[in-house]
Amino acid sequence: MTSRLRAENLTLSYDQRVVTQGLDVSIPDGSFTVIVGPNACGKSTLLKGLARLLKPKAGTVFLDGEPISGYSAKQVAHRLGMLPQTPIAPNGITVGDLVARGRYAHQSLLRQWSREDEAIVGEALRLTETLELSGRFVAELSGGQRQRVWLAMVLAQQTPIMLLDEPTTFLDIAHQIEVLDLCADLHDQGRTLVAVLHDLNLACRYADHLIAMRAGAIVAEGHPSEVVTAELVQQVFGMDCRVIADPETGTPLVVPAGRDARRQARAGQLVASVPELGR
Amino acid sequence: MSSAVAEQPSVAVEPEVRLSGKVLRGKILGGKAFSLRLDVRAAVLTGVLLLVTLGIGTLSLTSGDFRIPVADVLRSLTGQGDTGTDFIVLTLRLPRVLTALLVGAALGVSGAVFQNLTRNPLGSPDFIGLTIGASSGALIVILLLNGSAEQIAIGALIGCAVTSIAIYLLAYKGGAQGFRLILIGIGVGAMLDAFNSFLITRARLDEAIGAQRWLVGSLNGRGWEDVRPVAIALLVLLPIALLNGRRLTMLSLGDEAATALGVPVERTRFTLFAVSVALAGVATAAAGPIGFVALAAPQLARRLTGTTGSGLLGAAVMGGFLLTASDWVAQRALPDSSLPVGVATGAVGGAYLCWLLVHEWRRKA
């Protein structure tokens, strides 16, 4: 298993708070990797560190064998594309214009815009099914449409590796599936995808490599069917559950324990902790 | 152009959809080695604005203590006039018009860069302490050192430079993000404003009035020695700004997205901040702190051309237009004397803010 993108001994901090410390991670080439974990476990921070958006306090991120800080901004942008969590759409920009900005890394002073750029933008719009929206203002679009447009922009960048920070937050279930299906298509076409998702079940459905994090450390890594167990969910999320096979796809499906079951479990714990009560 | 590590899906050579002209504005010019997308409408409108500006400038050359007919003005400009007209047109009036044009352009570009860097239509070198710093430098020369006109200009430049360095350093916290530049610029500006008030209140009345006149901003008595520095500055700095124009446009997507797309964000910001400061400084040194051109020109240009890019060239031309027109109006406003141009641009600023107010109010209602 080769890894073009990996990190060694990575320590990342945010506003004086250390989020990850001494982390080692390798993104398998050609995989659809999903990072999961509870709130504030450091998954977004890790993604930003991998995308060189955050300068590590210690440790190194390697891209194609070299430290990522050694590349110029454009060189990295040729290989790595990232969709941030809350992207800002400038006022009054149209869909076509926004997606066109994804071509920046392939343009230069003399070659500012060519027919090839246009073709690639058109293809990106087609793949994300946003071609009909191309003349409209981004601000007027629905959440799902906007997310597809941002994906089109990252697509137009034409990178073999794509990092996506919570691409499905604030989308309804249908749009979440829509976006993730699109990601799966992009993955099938040969790209390496790394996404941060907060929905564990969707992560199990789409990922072929899962990274589970808690409190800034990687708790488990591997194929979802091997890694996702009730013990892992308890360890990472602190929640009781059952793991069954998804009737649709066969991937692990996490079913949280019911209220009564959880109450009994808590009572059982309490009884066990106070021996006098047991008599 | 293909990157060595390409594993992308193949792209059809013949695009299925023509995007330019319909979706993306403008035409594609050029071929293999050189190509760009030209927004034809924006280019034409900017060109027209430039012509209008030149027309107003020529009109300015006709008015003054002696009215000179347009035909004679044109003759002098082309080197065929008589010495009398030549003197008035070429030595007295032309430098003033050129100063207005160039200072306006410099202010327009400076403002456009700033508004893009801070992603705020109210961002302007006037407000974030740069021109106040230039004023402090100039006031020190005027009131404390009793300097000559050149020394005042140098004082303004130094004041602007020192202030901007202080602002950048104070705003730097892992990078000098736009919102911090604005706030700290305002803070520094408030302090320097108090310092300026202190100087003005401690001076003799006649000195204070003289200083205040400079502070309002004026093009009176500007000669070729004032045109040269601004022209040189524009010649050097405008290309630098234009070279970074595409990067500036990309910055509007936010630091993270811009970095991900391949823009060296902090380096770009530093370069453009320096360019904006230098242009504002030179403009202030030449004509005093002329307000609101840097504020209004970029937005008005954007409205005119409809561009979503950084709009630097449009802002330059619009700035030149605003200042030239303001000067023309200011000269003819009062029957026997002329208002300093800063008063006219102040009125422009007031009108612009009122329009912005109404616009924002309507947008929310």
Add this chain to the structure above:
Amino acid sequence: MALAIDVRESPPGGPVRSANAFRVLGLVAALALLGLVILLSVAVGARSIPLGTSWQLLWHNDGSSQAAIIHDLRIPRTLIGLLVGAALGLSGGLMQALTLNPLAEPGLLGVNLGASTGVVIALAFVGVTSFNGYIWFAFAGAGITSVAVFILGSTGRSANPERQVLAGVAITAVLGSFVYGVLVTDPEAFNRYRFWDVGSLSDLKTSSGWQVLPFILVGSVLAVSLAPALNALAMGEETGRALGAHILRTRALGMLAVTLLCGAATAVTGPIWFVGLAVPHIARMITGPDQRWVLLYSMVLAPALLLAADVLGRVVVAPSELEVGIVTAFLGAPVFILLARRRRMADL
């Protein structure tokens, strides 16, 4: 088997009660501080009078030259400083609560300059020279400016802090340009204005204090009465509405209070900056976010700050003096810069 778990409540009158006791204590300390500053304000100056003597002369006017200085010059100055300081501090706290903008304050947001321009218009164009006349122009100026800043400074329906500050500066610049543009043609008016523009407590008559007192009183009462509504508003418009606060009415009344307070204060002393900025922050550090306490503390601490700045101005360049407006700018701007540095990324 039912488990009778005895969840112990906090001791009667527990944590909340002790927090209130702390706040009352703090208020007493603040009042003591204010008292000290008042004494200094009366004693210190070009001819400094020892504290003990000042204290005595305050109560017994024995006709000496020292007593004359105290009663004719410094007491009026101190009284007006108290009033104006309280007004500005209260407005600052009010503005910060109304707009949820920790950087708001009447000077920065151009309200003081709006009042000032109103006065200039009254004096220069309308020819109104009596204080009772031009104070209404000050109110008009302050009111219009606060509304304008609010509109310009919001994105969407809520106020955006950085944008608001910028809007304030923009309006200040326009008004300043207008005023100075007008004055450039009138040297005498310019001469008077350049001193007034700085914001000063010197050469003031007690009568001006009496004249603004009613407005400042009404404004203060109005402001303090809005405190509970402001507490609800602090969590955002929608939450506030759900809690029963009348958003529009609170905002309108709040702006009215700001107009009265700032208009009156500026009409007496000229525009003074930054007094309303730091004081609410300091108050919040001691009392927490409860607006009733924050506003109360602001009313006490702000005059202390203003008078202290005035005293400083008399000391630093003795025997001449530095106007209080200049001192507050030099002291307040660094505070503002510090606050600005602490802010996190926000969309403009």
